[in-house]
Amino acid sequence: MITLPRNPLKGGRRAPDPAARSRRRFTRRQWLRRWLVWRYVIASVLLVALVVGAVWLVFVSSVLTVKKVDVKGESFLSRQQVLTAADVPTGGHLAQLDLEAIRSRVGALAPVRRVDVSREWPDGVLIKITERTPVAVVEIGGTFHAMDADGVLFRDYPHPPVGMPRVVSSADTGSAALAEAARVIASLPHTLAARVDHVQVRGIDQISLALRGGATVVWGSDAQSALKAEVLARLLARPAGTYDVSVPGQPVTSVR
Known part of the structure; x- marks a missing residue:
């Protein structure tokens, strides 16, 4: 009787070789090490190329220039x-x-x-x-200028605009005094503003209103302008040539 050798394959496959598996694992580890190194090298090269390209695009090329x-x-x-x-x-x-x-x-x-x-x-x-938004027209030496709420003169008018408050001043009046006049104009109620022909500015704290009927209102500074307007509204019930509300707690009227 002849005895055949036992087949080393099971299911048609050769039994795993431990040495071969070890070599494959070693090869994979070596490849991973090399990839990790090259990955950082490639990333660094790409980053440098990106920075150089961006610098060229922004500061050298004509693509991002003012057109x-x-x-x-x-x-x-x-x-x-x-x-x-x-x-x-x-x-x-x-x-x-x-x-x-x-x-x-x-x-x-x-x-x-x-x-x-x-x-x-x-x-x-x-x-x-x-x-700037004009709040009044300022007449200086026969020339009309637009004035904003800060007292800045910023354009000229050939004629004073209809319905805009008019400020009369001298050429040496400073912007602070004009700004004060602008604040006084802004504080006037509509009914009172309609009776004002123009605002006279002689300097800081030297503001007066010339009413359309010919009367003069001594206003003084822009302090307590709302209260001054209330006091003046009551005083106008009595005809007078001058109304002094510069100290609103002690108003004075006088006949010319």
């Missing part, structure tokens, strides 16, 4: 006046623009109360301005 400037909020001023004052360098790199310098140049225009300058990527600049 247009938009202006918003202009009314008294023309768009060209704003652009001339802004002096934005067309073709300059957008990232290198001195926005503060542009803002300062536009803000120096008398009608501009506030200005904001921003980059509009990829190739634009936006200038947004808020112009």
Whole structure:
């Protein structure tokens, strides 16, 4: 009887070789080590390339350069006046623009109360301005000027606008006195303002109202203007040439 050797395969497969498995695990570990090293190298190269590309794009190429400037909020001023004052360098790199310098140049225009300058990527600049609002017209030496609530004169009128309070002053009157007059005008009730022909300003705390009937109101400073207006409203019931409400607790009237 012949005895055949036992088949080393089970199910048609060779039994696992421990040495081969060890070599495969070693190979995989070596490959992983190399990949970890190369992964950081590749990432570093890509990061450097990205930074270099971004620097080139922003500071060297012509892609992100100024090609247009938009202006918003202009009314008294023309768009060209704003652009001339802004002096934005067309073709300059957008990232290198001195926005503060542009803002300062536009803000120096008398009608501009506030200005904001921003980059509009990829190739634009936006200038947004808020112009001053006239609260009165100031007559100085026969010329009419618009005045805002801060006492700033910012434009001229050929004729005084209808319905706008008129301030009469001298050429050497300072902006502080004019600002005080603006606050007095703002404090007047509509019914009282309608009776005022003009506001006379001789200096700080030297404000008077010339009424349409010919009477004069000595107002003084802008302090307690609301109370002064109440006192004057009661005094006007008695005809007089001068109403002095500079000290509202002790008003004085006199006949010319």
